[in-house]
Amino acid sequence: MDAVGFDKHDHSACIDDMIAVAEAYCVANKLQFTPTRRRVLEFLLEDHRALGAYDILERLVEEGHGSQPPVAYRALDFLVKHGFVHKIERLNAYIACAHPHEKHSPAFMICRLCGSVAEASTPAKKLLDQAAKDVGFNIECTIVEAEGLCPKCTTEGASV
Amino acid sequence: MDAVGFDKHDHSACIDDMIAVAEAYCVANKLQFTPTRRRVLEFLLEDHRALGAYDILERLVEEGHGSQPPVAYRALDFLVKHGFVHKIERLNAYIACAHPHEKHSPAFMICRLCGSVAEASTPAKKLLDQAAKDVGFNIECTIVEAEGLCPKCTTEGASV
DNA sequence: AGTTGAATGTAATAGTATTACATATCAGTA
């Protein structure tokens, strides 16, 4: 398993790659990768951390887009629906997917101090599937999030 | 693994038992199981489904308690902190724990049609711990929720 | 040009949660 979020990496390439993937996917599936949608994905890729819908709205406003919540929520809904972005339920925030369209059940590790978030792929889905089968429940999607301390905050705050 | 939520069971005994467990725990740990806290736990046990903080507040008001949000949130914070209640992040709602103080990492199955919620115990923590260790993350708590269709809604809505 | 469906702009409102400060209650102690 791998993770993006706690390690340094070639970030400009990272953004370009992800945008390219999204664009190609939209073209292939006749989806409209509009300026607003593209910009929101860029914001999330730039920060590489979870942003609230209103953080995003704020930035959109600065660039001249509409100033009402639906402007942000619509773009986010699109990006989530098509797998470019995940919602972090624990934070009511959104983060760019680290493995777009590799068909996965994401798991997130959320640092409660610095707020960084790493996405991992785990067999958690498999695990729940068995538990679900036992009671006859039909899983459609899973949410797996862990809260704790990231490597950096663990060492820094040995006193915490 | 077992689940409460999709099966019928002796409910009055269920409530009494849970309240007794909570009371005993509070006495043993010098915690104050105040009337408000007890009542909130009873509401959650009675319904055996997830209730929003404002649903709970509404009921408290009917019984003469304070009418401001902190009245509900404080009781919920206490109950969550001491393991009598879990928060369902996906629903922004709260549900009574089905296994109080059996030290567990709960997993929830949430029916998107009827809203029923079942709590299961899974080894998700173990699983995530390995993934976390790989990247140096220190897990403090886990959130595992699955959304889908419960047995009843699966059969009823074969057309959905 | 006319029709359609998707996307956007905007206002209003709904739903969830916290901060701040005053008051009350209770346990332990002088």
Add this chain to the structure above:
DNA sequence: TACTGATATGTAATACTATTACATTCAACT
């Protein structure tokens, strides 16, 4: 008993998150 500190409650105000509704714009197709 009176004082003290910690805990719990009452209340007002505010902050944060999200949806509904309706008008408008735009591109694609006929």
